Amino acid sequence: MKKKTIILIVIIVTSIVSIFIWSLAMPSRLVYFGGSSSVNPFMQIATKKFGEEYKHSDEIIYNSNGSQNGVKSVENGTYSAGMISKEVKQNTLSSGSDFSNIQGFDNEFEDTKTFNDFRNEVNKTKGINAMEFAIDAIVIMYNPPKWFIENPEIANSINFDFNKDDHKKIVKKIYSNPNYMWADFVKELNPEIKDFNHGNELLMPVSRESGSGTRSAFDDFFEIEDIDSGTANSNGSMITQLRDTKGSFGYVSYGFYKNSENNNLQTPWFNNKRLSKDEFIEVLNDDGTIQPGESKNEEHIKSDAGYELKRPFIMLFDSENKKTNSVLEFVEFLITEKANSAYEEEGLVRKVQYHKYDLIPND
Structure with a gap:
């Protein structure tokens, strides 16, 4: 009886250890975004539609806890993408963090081919990328x-x-x-x-x-x-x-x-x-x-010289974050017609455009 008990305990312990090792080996399919509460309604709609269209991709979880928390959490790696609902400036980031400065992508992204060229450059660079994706x-x-x-x-x-x-x-x-x-x-x-x-x-x-x-x-x-x-x-x-x-x-x-x-x-x-x-x-x-x-x-x-009563929605993400490819896949989705209804439901104007370091104002 004692021998059977020992064997049973060994089997249980082995199973628990095996499950633990398996869970560590399996890559997480969750990716965490967060930041501006103003962006939250759009993100709840857009991430749901993204999940329906890109079933193979990671599941995005959006935490609404303010623009500043979004920035800090990208800098420390807690979030793979942080959202802000105001113009991006050099002092948006903490001392020691820098914006990326990828050249050759000064215009709004209107097709996935051009965006895929940009994606390839992101994977070669360092720094935090600022990607505008909507205007309210x-x-x-x-x-x-x-x-x-x-x-x-x-x-x-x-x-x-x-x-x-x-x-x-x-x-x-x-x-x-x-x-x-x-x-x-x-x-x-x-x-x-x-x-x-x-x-x-x-x-x-x-x-x-x-x-x-x-x-x-x-x-x-x-x-x-x-x-x-x-x-x-x-x-x-x-x-x-x-x-x-x-x-x-x-x-x-x-x-x-x-x-x-x-x-x-x-x-x-x-x-x-x-x-x-x-x-x-x-x-x-x-x-x-x-x-x-x-x-x-x-x-x-x-237009910068056009309508004044507006604000941008901007996504920040670190090129070196392990989930950056998932972030880029979501941005690609926003460029496509599949995201149209998300913009329409929230009354936003789509504008997907990269803001490089050279053009970000100091204050």
Whole structure:
């Protein structure tokens, strides 16, 4: 009996040791990404679709814990890719970490052939790569009073120039002053207008919920700190509230604006240009007439000299991380049509472009 017990124990121990050795020998099929909470909704959709299309590849796990954690975790090797939702700068990385500087890939990746050439170069280099993969453009929308709608000259006078600091302060005032009126809004943007005597309707701002990436980007752009406004828990909810509430003022991601129904909501001009629901932007002429512009909406959003109310989504990954090929496979997926629905569902503009060291600003 004692001998049988010893044999049984030996068998059990041998089995446990064998399983342990096997688990060490088997390569892990999990790859960890993390960072910006703003990127999280897109990543949940995109990684799921990636898994459906690339069944042979590693499973991506995304941890939403902030852009700075994403950066640090790439530097220390905890994450194979870290996401940030702001412009990348030299001081994005800690002292001792450097961006890669691969030459010959200055344009947006639009096909997998060019990207595969880039992939080969990544495997030969060192450093942390910065890969932009989307732009989140934000569109201001509002449901103005009747007198505003019926007067095209007034409607078209809402023409922001964000090179003027006071224009940003006007939007900040909208979200912090509960007594701000539509007449105040028109007069502050157009101080040259005299004897303006239109109603006393309150301007009712609506913001996104706390924790929303869209809200974070909007508040950062306009330096809004103290908010006194209504709240919408999604882009769709925002559009519904604006549509149903006369005098309301809010904002949505570009894709939701473009796909929303025409429901009397208006949008402002930015330096005589604005995004439209058609293919091309609209341009406001000096005589007040409106015509299609030469640029398509998405071209205008992507251009550095174009649409201003936007932010990039950027992926950081170390060339020497053992899971870098899995990261590159995911980026390749983002370039293809298979990723279209992920961009569309989140209202993002696709832009997959490498940022090399030479072109990354110092601050």
